[in-house]
Amino acid sequence: MMIIVDYGVGNLFSLKSSFGFVDAEARVSGDPEEILCADKIILPGVGAFGDAAKKLRDLGLDQALTAAAGRGTPLLGICLGMQLLFDKSYEYGEHPGLGLIPGSVRPIAEVIPSDLKIPHIGWNALHFDRRDCPLFADVREGDCVYFVHSYYAADCGSALVASAEYGAPLTAAVQRENVYGCQFHPEKSGQVGMKILRAFCDL
Amino acid sequence: MITKRIIPCLDVRDGRVVKGVNFQGLADVNSPVELARYYSDHGADELVFYDITASAEGRALFTDILVETASTVFIPLTVGGGINTVEDFDRVLKCGADKVSVNSGAIRNPDLVREAARRYGDQCVVLSADVKRVDGVFHVFAKGGREDTGMEAIGWIKRCVEMGAGEIVVNSIDTDGVKGGFDLEMLSAVCDAVSVPVIASGGAGGIQDFVTLFKTLPRVDAGLAASIFHFGEVRIPDLKDTLAENGIIVRR
Numbered sequence: 001m002m003i004i005v006d007y008g009v010g011n012l013f014s015l016k017s018s019f020g021f022v023d024a025e026a027r028v029s030g031d032p033e034e035i036l037c038a039d040k041i042i043l044p045g046v047g048a049f050g051d052a053a054k055k056l057r058d059l060g061l062d063q064a065l066t067a068a069a070g071r072g073t074p075l076l077g078i079c080l081g082m083q084l085l086f087d088k089s090y091e092y093g094e095h096p097g098l099g100l101i102p103g104s105v106r107p108i109a110e111v112i113p114s115d116l117k118i119p120h121i122g123w124n125a126l127h128f129d130r131r132d133c134p135l136f137a138d139v140r141e142g143d144c145v146y147f148v149h150s151y152y153a154a155d156c157g158s159a160l161v162a163s164a165e166y167g168a169p170l171t172a173a174v175q176r177e178n179v180y181g182c183q184f185h186p187e188k189s190g191q192v193g194m195k196i197l198r199a200f201c202d203l
Numbered sequence: 204m205i206t207k208r209i210i211p212c213l214d215v216r217d218g219r220v221v222k223g224v225n226f227q228g229l230a231d232v233n234s235p236v237e238l239a240r241y242y243s244d245h246g247a248d249e250l251v252f253y254d255i256t257a258s259a260e261g262r263a264l265f266t267d268i269l270v271e272t273a274s275t276v277f278i279p280l281t282v283g284g285g286i287n288t289v290e291d292f293d294r295v296l297k298c299g300a301d302k303v304s305v306n307s308g309a310i311r312n313p314d315l316v317r318e319a320a321r322r323y324g325d326q327c328v329v330l331s332a333d334v335k336r337v338d339g340v341f342h343v344f345a346k347g348g349r350e351d352t353g354m355e356a357i358g359w360i361k362r363c364v365e366m367g368a369g370e371i372v373v374n375s376i377d378t379d380g381v382k383g384g385f386d387l388e389m390l391s392a393v394c395d396a397v398s399v400p401v402i403a404s405g406g407a408g409g410i411q412d413f414v415t416l417f418k419t420l421p422r423v424d425a426g427l428a429a430s431i432f433h434f435g436e437v438r439i440p441d442l443k444d445t446l447a448e449n450g451i452i453v454r455r
Contacts, residue, residue, distance in 0.1 A: 144454040
């Protein structure tokens with residue numbers, strides 16, 4: 001069973017619907033036991049990093065997620081869910097993440113020209129840094145996906161899969177073994193987004 | 204770079220999409236769910252569902268239509284009309300809306316913008332402003348454009364952005380339904396005043412009006428229209444082809 005992790009952050013309606021649309025069954029759960037037994041795991045999230053990381057810890061989900069990832073369960077983090085996969089974030093202070101992917105989450109404002117609007121919101125093109133990530137097998141260079149974020153993942157090293165250009169290259173997708181992350185919202189990215197979700201289901 | 208967005212607006216009443224000229228003389232056009240799916244399949248970057256009668260008659264939004272749409276259409280969905288409380292935000296967000304647009308509700312209670320932004324994030328709160336010139340001054344209108352609030356519009360929009368509105372829809376009542384082009388003067392004044400995304404609404408009569416909009420005002424992020432899309436006068440793929448030929452970056 002695929003589990004969408006529910007830890008009281010954000011709206012899971014579209015995400016759950018989008019898996020129904022690609023003919024996959026996904027269950028919403030905040031139970032660490034279910035996450036440990038899941039075939040696949042989706043970690044969603046909107047809002048502030050510090051609050052979200054604390055909620056994961058308070059519910060015992062941080063340990064369930066790292067244990068499941070450690071034993072090879074495919075895990076996909078979306079938006080803030082992707083940022084939580086990293087070592088740490090500098091959003092309003094410094095907060096530890098799950099440490100499943102090396103790198104840190106930093107303000108976009110540090111790297112883009114000051115005349116560009118923040119958040120980075122809207123449709124932007126994917127530029128691939130490597131083409132071996134199975135989630136993007138059916139996605140072309142330059143295909144657009146939908147972003148809403150004010151922080152970005154820096155120093156991802158070899159985990160970097162794709163970037164979006166917004167005055168500077170911003171990390172759009174990452175992968176390290178069975179751990180995947182999308183800064184954009186595949187569940188809001190039309191046909192391209194559905195291809196990515198379907199590919200995750202087919203792993 | 205980020206693309207310019209093309210947004211069809213579906214004005215919904217009694218479960219049907221309607222579009223009036225200058226907000227009067229409404230006529231049934233199509234099913235909202237079908238139309239939303241069609242637009243999503245044909246290149247719309249985002250959709251707006253607007254319950255145009257809600258603020259006047261206190262009618263509840265048609266959340267079943269929203270649920271059905273959000274279950275089959277996977278592009279950003281903004282919902283407006285009759286949003287007066289944080290509970291109204293909650294109700295439509297739970298039914299699949301990504302952003303919520305406030306208009307009369309914010310005029311009655313400006314704290315609504317602040318409260319909603321604090322709870323759901325700025326990116327979730329869209330201020331929709333119906334604006335019309337009164338003796339040469341931009342005034343904010345309430346209740347679907349029927350009531351002059353007497354408030355100066357640019358100051359009102361700035362105040363809402365300071366309180367947390369993450370995006371502004373500027374709907375010019377002066378140009379709405381006239382199909383003579385967007386209200387460039389009004390939009391320019393708003394772009395000068397705020398740094399959040401600005402969506403132009405009211406006046407699109409054809410493809411060239413969008414080209415003029417984005418060429419003249421590169422700071423405008425999106426163009427919104429209803430009847431020219433609903434009646435098939437402008438096909439979004441054709442519109443995007445022309446925009447791209449004119450050097451405007453769009454998603455295709």
